[in-house]
Amino acid sequence: MSAIKYIPEPFRIKAVEPLKMLTRAEREEKIKEAHYNLFNLRAEDVYIDLLTDSGTAAMSQAQWAGVMTGDESYAGAKSYFRLMDACKDIFGFGYVQPTHQGRAAEKVLMPLVLKKGQLAISNMFFDTTRAHVEMAGARTIDCVVEEAKDPAKRAPFKGNMDVELMEKTIKEHGAEKFGLVVMTITNNAAGGQPVSMKNLREVSQLCRKYGIPMCIDAARYAENAYFIKRDEEGYQNTSIKDIVREMFSYADLFTMSSKKDAVVNMGGLVGVKDAGSPLVLGLKANGISYEGFVTYGGLAGRDMEALAIGLYEGIDENYLRYRIGQAEYLAAKLDEAGIAYQSPVGGHGVFVDAAALFPKIPYTEFPAQVLSVELYKEAGIRTCEIGSYMLGNDPDTGKQLKSDFEFTRLALPRRVYTQAHLDIIADALVSIKERAGQMEHGYRVTWEPPILRHFQAHLEPIK
Numbered sequence: 001m002s003a004i005k006y007i008p009e010p011f012r013i014k015a016v017e018p019l020k021m022l023t024r025a026e027r028e029e030k031i032k033e034a035h036y037n038l039f040n041l042r043a044e045d046v047y048i049d050l051l052t053d054s055g056t057a058a059m060s061q062a063q064w065a066g067v068m069t070g071d072e073s074y075a076g077a078k079s080y081f082r083l084m085d086a087c088k089d090i091f092g093f094g095y096v097q098p099t100h101q102g103r104a105a106e107k108v109l110m111p112l113v114l115k116k117g118q119l120a121i122s123n124m125f126f127d128t129t130r131a132h133v134e135m136a137g138a139r140t141i142d143c144v145v146e147e148a149k150d151p152a153k154r155a156p157f158k159g160n161m162d163v164e165l166m167e168k169t170i171k172e173h174g175a176e177k178f179g180l181v182v183m184t185i186t187n188n189a190a191g192g193q194p195v196s197m198k199n200l201r202e203v204s205q206l207c208r209k210y211g212i213p214m215c216i217d218a219a220r221y222a223e224n225a226y227f228i229k230r231d232e233e234g235y236q237n238t239s240i241k242d243i244v245r246e247m248f249s250y251a252d253l254f255t256m257s258s259k260k261d262a263v264v265n266m267g268g269l270v271g272v273k274d275a276g277s278p279l280v281l282g283l284k285a286n287g288i289s290y291e292g293f294v295t296y297g298g299l300a301g302r303d304m305e306a307l308a309i310g311l312y313e314g315i316d317e318n319y320l321r322y323r324i325g326q327a328e329y330l331a332a333k334l335d336e337a338g339i340a341y342q343s344p345v346g347g348h349g350v351f352v353d354a355a356a357l358f359p360k361i362p363y364t365e366f367p368a369q370v371l372s373v374e375l376y377k378e379a380g381i382r383t384c385e386i387g388s389y390m391l392g393n394d395p396d397t398g399k400q401l402k403s404d405f406e407f408t409r410l411a412l413p414r415r416v417y418t419q420a421h422l423d424i425i426a427d428a429l430v431s432i433k434e435r436a437g438q439m440e441h442g443y444r445v446t447w448e449p450p451i452l453r454h455f456q457a458h459l460e461p462i463k
């Protein structure tokens with residue numbers, strides 16, 4: 001009997017979705033047909049889908065009821081105002097605009113704050129955020145704390161910005177070169193690692209000192225708030241909602257993918273603290289051109305209704321304890337088996353250290369992609385590579401970049417999988433570990449698009 005504790009679900013199940021189970025031979029055929037890119041698989045050929053926690057949540061009965069009452073008016077829908085009331089209440093921002101997802105929020109904002117030749121600093125940029133900064137003509141610099149780069153080092157708030165490095169970087173290039181500072185909370189690329197309130201405060205002070213606007217990339221703001229409550233001194237008796245309000249008080253701007261902590265299947269938000277800012281006019285203009293009128297931004301009225309409800313469900317402390325508890329449960333199983341991951345475990349999943357698991361496979365052959373393919377073959381589990389394969393090539397030289405990490409991300413959809421599913425995942429990893437030491441070769445790219453290649457590229461095994 002294992003002593004690992006599982007936090008029971010604070011809900012019961014009302015609707016179910018049947019799953020198909022293929023044989024190992026069928027899975028080997030499917031992944032070959034998909035050019036060893038898991039994004040090319042049909043979802044019905046996957047048993048446990050941990051590709052992403054984005055847009056994969058199970059909505060609640062209240063949200064489904066909201067779908068029925070959604071107002072589909074083109075302009076000024078009731079559902080829009082309900083969403084705006086929730087945003088004002090939770091984030092305290094002066095102006096918020098819906099978009100169809102997070103990258104759309106980035107698309108409407110980035111060209112307004114960044115110009116060609118400028119720079120943007122982040123604790124770590126998420127891939128689409130980095131892409132939109134680059135498409136605006138600017139370049140990105142990551143200044144995450146050093147301990148984030150050591151998956152074995154257990155430290156709280158490994159998602160933090162290295163504020164000394166940030167200031168040094170600003171002085172080196174000159175403050176006028178910088179158009180934006182982005183705080184990604186939690187820090188997705190570093191393994192869903194949280195950012196402390198102290199760090200947000202310090203980064204915001206530096207931004208003020210050098211006159212650079214600060215933007216929160218807020219996809220997992222609620223999980224971040226839960227970590228602050230659990231681990232940061234002085235917040236144990238503060239409500240999640242008050243913690244969220246303080247986090248957002250330090251920023252001038254935010255972009256959000258609502259497909260994560262806001263527990264909906266589609267949606268995004270972009271916000272400006274100061275409703276009188278000239279940026280508001282620009283956001284409206286870009287929003288109307290790219291997304292739709294400002295009171296729906298690419299969303300149906302029913303999506304906005306479900307989002308307004310999901311924003312509150314996502315900051316419920318009992319839900320967050322169960323949610324983070326799932327990641328902790330899976331991580332504890334890996335501890336038992338001696339499988340390394342970004343530790344302590346972060347918010348939205350377990351980021352397995354594939355470089356440690358496959359010491360003989362070089363970064364140029366994508367060890368974390370190897371683990372992703374093996375997990376699919378082993379048990380029909382779909383995961384996502386977050387390493388050199390995702391990072392891609394230098395936009396200026398075209399050379400393969402070396403990522404700080406070679407992670408295989410086991411992202412946990414919200415309110416979807418049970419304890420038994422988590423046990424199957426742990427068992428699959430254990431059986432792969434038994435043969436991992438002998439594996440020496442990975443994959444080569446046979447075709448790739450110029451940007452965000454991991455979604456589409458074709459791979460083949462190196463013999």
Ligand SMILES: *Cc1c(COP(=O)(O)O)cnc(C)c1O
Binds near residue numbers: 103
């Ligand atoms: C998912 C995500 C985005 C992009 O949002 P989409 O809804 O997928 O377009 C941006 N930043 C972070 C940190 C994310 O996790």
